[in-house]
Amino acid sequence: xxxxxxxxxxxxxxxxxxxxxxxxxxxxxxxxxxxxxxxxxxxxxxxxxxxxxxxxxxxxxxxxxxxxxxxxxxxxxxxxxxxxxxxxxxxxxxxxxxxxxxxxxxxxxxxxxxxxxxxxxxxxxxxxxxxxxxxxxxxxxxxxxxxxxxxxxxxxxxxxxxxxxxxxxxxxxxxxxxxxxxxxxxxxxxxxxxxxxxxxxxxxxxxxxxxxxxxxxxxxxxxxxxxxxxxxxxxxxxxxxxxxxxxxxxxxxxxxxxxxxxxxxxxxxxxxxxxxxxxxxxxxxxxxxxxxxxxxxxxxxxxxxxxxxxxxxxxxxxxxxxxxxxxxxxxxxxxxxxxxxxxxxxxxxxxxxxxxxxxxxxxxxxxx
Amino acid sequence: xxxxxxxxxxxxxxxxxxxxxxxxxxxxxxxxxxxxxxxxxxxxxxxxxxxxxxxxxxxxxxxxxxxxxxxxxxxxxxxxxxxxxxxxxxxxxxxxxxxxxxxxxxxxxxxxxxxxxxxxxxxxxxxxxxxxxxxxxxxxxxxxxxxxxxxxxxxxxxxxxxxxxxxxxxxxxxxxxxxxxxxxxxxxxxxxxxxxxxxxxxxxxxxxxxxxxxxxxxxxxxxxxxxxxxxxxxxxxxxxxxxxxxxxxxxxxxxxxxxxxxxxxxxxxxxxxxxxxxxxxxxxxxxxxxxxxxxxxxxxxxxxxxxxxxxxxxxxxxxxxxxxxxxxxxxxxxxxxxxxxxxxxxxxxxxxxxxxxxxxxxxxxxxxxxxxxxxxxxxxxxxxxxxxxxxxxxxxxxxxxxxxxxxxxxxxxxxxx
Numbered sequence: 104x105x106x107x108x109x110x111x112x113x114x115x116x117x118x119x120x121x122x123x124x125x126x127x128x129x130x131x132x133x134x135x136x137x138x139x140x141x142x143x144x145x146x147x148x149x150x151x152x153x154x155x156x157x158x159x160x161x162x163x164x165x166x167x168x169x170x171x172x173x174x175x176x177x178x179x180x181x182x183x184x185x186x187x188x189x190x191x192x193x194x195x196x197x198x199x200x201x202x203x204x205x206x207x208x209x210x211x212x213x214x215x216x217x218x219x220x221x222x223x224x225x226x227x228x229x230x231x232x233x234x235x236x237x238x239x240x241x242x243x244x245x246x247x248x249x250x251x252x253x254x255x256x257x258x259x260x261x262x263x264x265x266x267x268x269x270x271x272x273x274x275x276x277x278x279x280x281x282x283x284x285x286x287x288x289x290x291x292x293x294x295x296x297x298x299x300x301x302x303x304x305x306x307x308x309x310x311x312x313x314x315x316x317x318x319x320x321x322x323x324x325x326x327x328x329x330x331x332x333x334x335x336x337x338x339x340x341x342x343x344x345x346x347x348x349x350x351x352x353x354x355x356x357x358x359x360x361x362x363x364x365x366x367x368x369x370x371x372x373x374x375x376x377x378x379x380x381x382x383x384x385x386x387x388x389x390x391x392x393x394x395x396x397x398x399x400x401x402x403x404x405x406x407x408x409x410x411x412x413x414x415x416x417x418x419x420x421x422x423x424x425x426x427x428x429x430x431x432x433x434x435x436x437x438x439x440x441x442x443x444x445x446x447x448x449x450x451x452x453x454x455x456x457x458x459x460x461x462x463x464x465x466x467x468x469x470x471x
Numbered sequence: 472x473x474x475x476x477x478x479x480x481x482x483x484x485x486x487x488x489x490x491x492x493x494x495x496x497x498x499x500x501x502x503x504x505x506x507x508x509x510x511x512x513x514x515x516x517x518x519x520x521x522x523x524x525x526x527x528x529x530x531x532x533x534x535x536x537x538x539x540x541x542x543x544x545x546x547x548x549x550x551x552x553x554x555x556x557x558x559x560x561x562x563x564x565x566x567x568x569x570x571x572x573x574x575x576x577x578x579x580x581x582x583x584x585x586x587x588x589x590x591x592x593x594x595x596x597x598x599x600x601x602x603x604x605x606x607x608x609x610x611x612x613x614x615x616x617x618x619x620x621x622x623x624x625x626x627x628x629x630x631x632x633x634x635x636x637x638x639x640x641x642x643x644x645x646x647x648x649x650x651x652x653x654x655x656x657x658x659x660x661x662x663x664x665x666x667x668x669x670x671x672x673x674x675x676x677x678x679x680x681x682x683x684x685x686x687x688x689x690x691x692x693x694x695x696x697x698x699x700x701x702x703x704x705x706x707x708x709x710x711x712x713x714x715x716x717x718x719x720x721x722x723x724x725x726x727x728x729x730x731x732x733x734x735x736x737x738x739x740x741x742x743x744x745x746x747x748x749x750x751x752x753x754x755x756x757x758x759x760x761x762x763x764x765x766x767x768x769x770x771x772x773x774x775x776x777x778x779x780x781x782x783x784x785x786x787x788x789x790x791x792x793x794x795x796x797x798x799x800x801x802x803x804x805x806x807x808x809x810x811x812x813x814x815x816x817x818x819x820x821x822x823x824x825x826x827x828x829x830x831x832x833x834x835x836x837x838x839x840x841x842x843x844x845x846x847x848x849x850x851x852x853x854x855x856x857x858x859x860x861x862x863x864x865x866x867x868x869x870x871x872x873x874x875x876x877x878x879x880x881x882x883x884x885x886x887x888x
Binding site: 132133135139142143146147150291295296297298299302309311312313314315316317320321324325327328329330331405409410412413415416423427439440443446447450451454455458 | 518521522525526529536539540542543544613614615616617620626627629630631632633634635636638639642643646827828830831833834841845848854855858861862865866869870
């Protein structure tokens with residue numbers, strides 16, 4: 104076992120400082136003891152081998168561009184180099200699915216709007232009531248863009264939607280509707296009224312106890328059975344409802360943590376002012392509780408942003424499904440690894456940005 | 472009308488107020504009735520109304536869905552109930568621990584599915600814990616390269632959806648060479664597009680007896696060790712436990728083995744024709760699912776272990792060092808027990824996540840309980856029953872894991888004076 108950084112090593116600290124800074128740094132961080140030196144050398148060898156073979160495969164021997172729909176160059180390089188040419192060939196389908204080709208600026212704009220919405224929501228200066236109106240406006244605008252049918256935009260039915268906008272829609276609408284639901288359930292779970300409390304506990308534990316896959320199956324198979332005859336809603340909407348119910352249960356648990364962190368005195372002070380239950384929650388308790396739990400809320404959002412990929416199993420065209428479908432094409436079938444790396448990079452970019460953000464918030468909270 | 476209502480309400484309230492007095496106070500002179508009854512009765516009546524409203528709404532929704540379902544089922548001529556479990560399943564299950572043929576019943580197919588789920592979940596939990604702990608410790612290493620690599624590992628694996636990783640591993644698995652050209656990292660181990668093939672030790676009755684003896688020995692050793700520690704607590708003299716361990720866990724099973732005349736052989740896998748004979752085969756679906764679950768979950772476990780170790784105050788390290796304790800003793804007796812208190816609760820939810828995530832098996836065709844329920848659903852149309860079975864299985868597994876981890880957590884929790 105290697106040494107642990109937290110332990111003060113007085114012997115090391117007192118060692119006379121000789122040599123130049125690079126050597127000193129190397130000595131302190133990579134070769135502080137014999138086992139440490141061996142670990143460094145072994146890791147370096149493995150890393151160097153990995154990097155060299157990746158560079159050979161991914162850059163040196165890779166095929167970057169081919170004539171349209173011609174994968175012969177890629178097949179010649181198979182086993183030696185990557186076929187990145189599959190990305191320019193298929194990226195429109197991977198990103199936007201079967202959305203009408205000439206109208207694909209609309210989902211592209213929707214993606215930009217989503218990113219702008221996330222960015223604005225992340226700014227502390229914007230954590231005000233107006234943010235709620237902004238969200239409503241942005242989501243309405245995105246719906247108009249995607250569906251069309253007004254303002255001279257042609258109507259696009261949602262079974263033609265696909266790719267990145269669908270992933271973002273499932274996650275963001277899941278948050279937008281799951282969040283109020285989560286607040287209500289969290290309040291219910293902390294309520295003094297036994298019937299309401301047990302109803303909320305039942306809901307949260309039932310949803311959290313089963314995998315999302317089974318909820319999605321339920322949405323796709325059982326939902327039509329639940330509805331009156333003749334009434335049927337679209338598959339995407341059904342999956343969206345399942346994700347909202349799923350998100351609501353998880354968000355409720357996070358918010359409940361925040362409610363528990365609000366000091367008792369705040370409740371008592373609100374009661375002393377004679378505020379009603381709802382005014383007390385809205386004006387005094389919830390603003391404090393939610394501020395406490397913003398970092399875990401972001402983490403929960405990251406989790407179900409990733410979990411939206413599970414809709415692949417019930418055949419909804421999100422980013423992962425379009426990627427998987429793109430490589431059914433026999434000419435490009437063998438190059439699924441490249442396509443998976445491409446969409447992994449997209450997912451990674453979103454999740455990494457959010458997790459960095461959540462960590463910076465945590466750091467600010469510990470400082471202040 | 473309004474006056475009547477007000478009056479009715481007031482009498483109800485005053486009755487409540489009297490009950491309240493009778494139970495909690497014996498003050499001879501109660502405060503003025505009116506103000507008190509408003510303050511007490513208002514919220515209670517409101518609470519009752521709220522509860523009736525919410526429960527009524529929930530019941531109304533359930534009744535609505537229920538009546539629709541009954542109507543739809545009768546319109547589609549689907550009979551409800553679990554009678555279909557007794558019918559012949561007719562579905563093939565490629566990879567199973569238990570003996571199964573398509574002629575068996577749906578019930579047995581479900582049992583096989585549950586066994587497959589448990590097989591991947593239990594082994595996944597063990598491996599993910601080991602790997603995650605190693606990576607979590609590496610992140611705290613003084614070795615810059617090691618801690619950086621561990622951080623990159625955690626960051627990359629956490630930020631990519633598990634299902635994508637699973638598909639990725641599965642594609643890599645299928646791209647492996649055919650059985651004839653299988654890779655042999657070590658003699659006797661083959662890696663090919665048929666999966667991972669390992670040498671195995673055939674387990675018969677005799678072998679089971681020896682293993683049983685070893686388990687019994689371990690149990691007795693555990694009891695003896697507790698007694699030894701209790702004695703040390705009383706008189707402060709350390710007592711060696713290893714002779715007991717040697718005797719009970721090594722010598723005892725060896726004696727049993729010798730007495731029963733058990734023959735231990737190793738079955739080496741061999742390539743015959745297009746496939747392997749002998750040895751233990753991990754099918755590519757199972758292997759891909761296991762790798763994906765273990766690596767993904769280990770990234771989360773690494774973070775939990777890291778924050779657990781960091782949560783132990785520095786003074787504890789300093790104090791242990793000042794006492795001149797050996798490093799292994801210090802970690803085992805001072806640091807770990809304190810870190811575990813922080814580690815165990817989030818670890819429980821990771822174990823639950825891994826178990827629930829094993830249901831992604833359906834995407835690559837490993838036949839776990841969800842996949843089998845899905846096939847059943849398509850074959851019989853018994854949607855409600857199939858999904859109810861999935862939920863029952865997962866709720867049972869989740870509750871058992873929570874129950875065990877809560878028991879463990881209570882055992883290691885801080886004993887306050």
